[in-house]
Amino acid sequence: MRILVTGATGFLGGVTARELVRHGHTVMGLGRNAARGAALEADGVRFMQADLRTPAEWLPALNGTDAVLHAAARSTLWGRWPDFMADNVTVSREVARACAARGLRLVHISTPSVYNAMRLSHHVPETTPVGPRFDSLYAHSKYLAELEVTLAHPEATMLRPRGIYGVGDTALMPRLTRALRAGRLPRLVRGEVHTELTHVRNVAHAARLALEHPAPGVFNITDGVPVPIWATLDALADALGVARPARYVPARLAENAARVLELAARLHPARPEPTLTAGGVRLLTRPMTLDLTRARERLGYAPVIGPQAGLAEVLMAVHA
Template sequence: MLGGMRILVTGATGFLGGVVARELAAAGHDVTGTGRDAGRGRALQESGVNFVPLDLRRADGWAAQVGAVDAVVHAAARSTLWARWADLYAENVEASERIARLCAGRQVPLVHVSSPSVYNATGRRERVPEDTPFGPRFDSPYARSKALAEVAVQRHHPAATLLRPRGLYGPGDPGIVPRVVRALRAGRLPRLKRTEVHTELTHVRNAAHAVHLALRQPVAGPVNISDGETVPIWATIEQIARAIGAPPPRRFVPGALVERVATVLDMAARLRPGAPEPVVTASAVRLLIRPMTLDLTRARRELGYTPPVSPQEGLAEVLAALEAGA
């Protein structure tokens, strides 16, 4: 289906959306990116992306943009483990439903970026397949919002591709690595497991590659995405500590205990509207103590997905950037 397409990328001023928009423009497509950050919008323009400032919460403007393109990549979302439910619902659920409805009404293919956080409360940890039942309980409001968004998208646009990239990282990562770096520099990250925890992550260029494949060969429904190899979390954290010149975690505190304390802090903070994110959240703790790997069979067979960036290459890139800025 590719070849000189007109493509709308929502959330193009964000981490994944920005990489997707730039790579599609570099591949010769007519790309329009949306977002709220005018500064990043100007940078997109310089990369050959047409920038249109649009707010996810506003209904006006979206119909005209969707009606002018051949395909839509919906990468915009409130991607945080800590946010008010009203904000998560408005930006992750309602906005996704609006865009899916518009795409379906105009028969425009849709690639919707979701999250494997929907699996977190299922109890599945190894080679988790896309058909794993989830809900009604979720381990975070964010995971719940992404699950509800998937339901809304599939209800209005059954042919949409729903990508679930696990743990995005890479140059410009605003989440995983910066959080670890801040905790290490502050000396507040203890060792939460005596044994190693193996999980999977997704380099941002691998996720962008999956988007590109989904535009070329649409696959209806959810598709897991990752780097395809496990990563030892605590060994990686030690590598990050060395790269920034900070001491690695040495003091051991049982992860289950920290998770319980963090859960109480979460609940207390949510009772105070406008309260800042707690220093430690239960969702963040779970990422460090619970392994998870994804079944990539569907991505490989139906999308033809082979990750162009290995975990070793991706981590080396991140460590080099940290050492340069240390």
């Protein structure tokens, strides 16, 4: 197949574009980073530099294409609503409309963050009603993007991978690493919190399955095995050679403090990202596992790497 990957210079997009090439597909990657684009081309991915906010820059790339993986997004817990709207909602709508108009298969990367405000915890299915409240601007924008994609391209596949990690991750592990090195991460629970993560190779595998075998609708994606968050943080601290989180601060107190920091940041002219966000506290203190039945049955999905091996790989890279 001839596949276009948006966000190819990002973590997930780059890994998936290379994975698709390894499986014999012809792949073009879109992105804004020319240096990373050159690295993609060295691995067999054709590259086009483009800003997705400007359709004239990327629409020509759809000529001669069979399918599109839309992996580009503003993926952060902090930012301005107009930017989330522009990068996550408007761009997704335009990509979906363009694919529908040309009869192209579309796989859209969404997020299970849309479930967070529901206070659900175990085996959460895709049929769970979400909204109208969301616990972050990011989650809200990704939900609106899902609605736009569904309206424009009813046959699209939407994947909701939880907590993407792996060597080369630019968000999850680096953020935790900075907090541990700065010594500013307290212990927010007395016991343990189990949640699910998704190795980037598992997301790439799910995306390839969806591109090769059309399956409209929404699919949860994870490693399939819960991991202990705080034991993992301890292991990360050990790999970094820094102190483990020890000073206990109740989660509710930390979340309230984070809200104060967020308010101060919003009032600041530059709106800098606060050192602690309420959404970040919730991710470390609330368990969640997702129901993968639909992905297993309709996509034929099974994780290609488990969390034990995946996290060991990450910790080894950190230690090196």
